[in-house]
Amino acid sequence: MLNRREVLLITLMSAIAPFLSSCRTSNNSLVIKVLEDSIPPQLLGDFKKQFPLDRTLDIKPISQLESLYQFLENAVTKDNQKTANLVTLGDIWLEKAIKKELIQPLTVNSLRNWEMLPASWQKLVQRDRNGNLDARGKVWGIPYRWGSTVIAYREDRFRQAGYDPPTDWGDLWREELRDRISLLNQPREVIGLTLKKLGFSYNTPDLDSISDLKTALKTLNQQVKFYSSQSYLQPLILEDTWVAVGWSNDLLQLRTRYPDIKTIIPRSGTALWADLWVNPTGNEAISEAILQWIDFCLNPKAANQIGIFTNASSPIFINANRDKIPKSLGEDKIKNPSSEVLEKSEFLLPLSPKTEEQYQGFWKGMRRS
The missing domain is CATH 3.40.190.10 (Periplasmic binding protein-like II)
Structure with missing residues (x-):
């Protein structure tokens, strides 16, 4: 015959068994x-x-x-x-x-x-x-799907103004787009696309070695109306901005509902x-x-x-x-x-602590400009 302690133990194990099975x-x-x-x-x-x-x-x-x-x-x-x-x-x-x-x-x-x-x-x-x-x-890890950082723009606004649509990162610096751009609130993305515009890699190890980088970032910041990694599409939809830089999976959702918003991968390559x-x-x-x-x-x-x-x-x-x-x-x-664009595109790879520190410094300096 089981004693009281053994009965209690069996009862306890029976009670927690379903919980244990759910955790494993x-x-x-x-x-x-x-x-x-x-x-x-x-x-x-x-x-x-x-x-x-x-x-x-x-x-x-x-x-x-x-x-x-x-x-x-x-x-x-x-x-x-x-x-x-x-x-x-x-x-x-x-x-x-x-x-x-x-x-x-x-x-x-x-x-x-x-x-x-x-x-x-x-x-x-x-x-x-x-x-x-x-x-x-x-x-x-095993990659099962992928996308890229892209440029989306309001084709209707460019057409009405008589401007050529953007095709590459350098177009973000065009005078007519001043205060009409929304960017991701991401140092790797924004500094990276600027590096790409200047002919360098997203994964450049020493930002201090690029003499034109700070000036290019300062000028780009003057073009930007809005920084966000979550709500960067809303200003584009509402026509508060004409151009947005974002991730392809977000932008592809807009194609059917907003046919005037077009999306391109910059021809000089992008982040994957x-x-x-x-x-x-x-x-x-x-x-x-x-x-x-x-x-x-x-x-x-x-x-x-x-x-x-x-x-x-x-x-x-x-x-x-x-x-x-x-x-x-x-x-x-x-x-x-195209294969040509993919060959020029890159993943955002791990950076050294020194380079990470540079990114933070350049990002803070850009946003203050």
């Missing part, structure tokens, strides 16, 4: 925290058809990339409880996530479609333990961004289900659906697979820019 994922389940609208419903339906019936697939959409990064931070503070197998992470957060040990490497040997990614995209996610690029480093699948720290060995999902997202059919039904593109179409792009997607110059 089993080997037969696949829990994915995904950026909202980055995976089309059609894709999920196709994957479920080939996912084993004895396993559960739980897709949890999250509205912001920043919230997904915060989820990774919070997961570590909860004794590494395994609450998701895969999480969407923006490449700009990859360095920090590695350094803080929020994620763990992925094994790509079993991924049939890893080689579908261009070499430069494979290098993007090969890092050392401090999050720096390392050609011999482990793979810390990628959404990655990452594996949170605390998970056991990479399961077959995780590899199955990643491989599925990198096959041409899935890539087509990502390109057609979301405001981004799949990286597998960047080089050898361009002949497999549907006509409507192939003709889209934002989702499928």
Whole structure:
């Protein structure tokens, strides 16, 4: 016969068992925290058809990339409880996530479609333990979609005024656009596009070595009416500004509703961004289900659906697979820019502490001008 203490223990374990199971994922389940609208419903339906019936697939959409990064931070503070197998992470957060040990490497040997990614995209996610690029480093994420920083403009206002539409970064300095531009509130983006205009890389290691940079930034600031990383589209829609610099996934949402707003990728190249699948720290060995999902997202059919039904593109179409792009997607110059423009474009890569300090100094000086 059980004594009172044993009865209480059994009762307690029975009560908390459901809670414990909800905090962990089993080997037969696949829990994915995904950026909202980055995976089309059609894709999920196709994957479920080939996912084993004895396993559960739980897709949890999250509205912001920043919230997904915060989820990774919070997961570590909860004794590494395994609450998701895969999480969407923006490449700009990859360095920090590695350094803080929020994620763990992925094994790509079993991924049939890893080689579908261009070499430069494979290098993007090969890092050392401090999050720096390392050609011999482990793979810390798998890119599944990408976009770029673009220029949007009011075609109707340019046409009425008799001005040529913008085609490159240098057009932001045109006199007729004074007080008619909205920019992202992002030092890497704004200083980076200015570097590009002057013929330098977004990832220039020493800003002090460029004599014209401070003057160019001061002049650009005089052109700007509005800085924001969240509300930069509103002034363009309301015609308070004629030009906006922003991210392609945001601007592509406006094309149907606002046909007078046109979008271009600057011909001298631009900044690229990628959404990655990452594996949170605390998970056991990479399961077959995780590899199955990643491989599925990198096959041409899935890539087509990502390109057609979301405001981004799949990286597998960047080089050898361009002949497999549907006509409507192939003709889209934002989702499928020319090889020449892509070759001039860059990811925003990790900077040294010294360069980071320079960026902050140049940014403060620009905004005071």
